[in-house]
Amino acid sequence: MDATILALGAISRAVNVTSTAVSSRLVATMIEDAC
Secondary structure, three states: HHHHHHHHHHHHHHHHHHHHHHHHHHHHHHHHOOO
């Protein structure tokens, strides 16, 4: 059970990091297009 919980936690963290990175890239591209 503990291993499963740790795995889910790691996956959730990875998803959060990737989502934030993608959003930041989208914002950067939007800013570049606006300029």
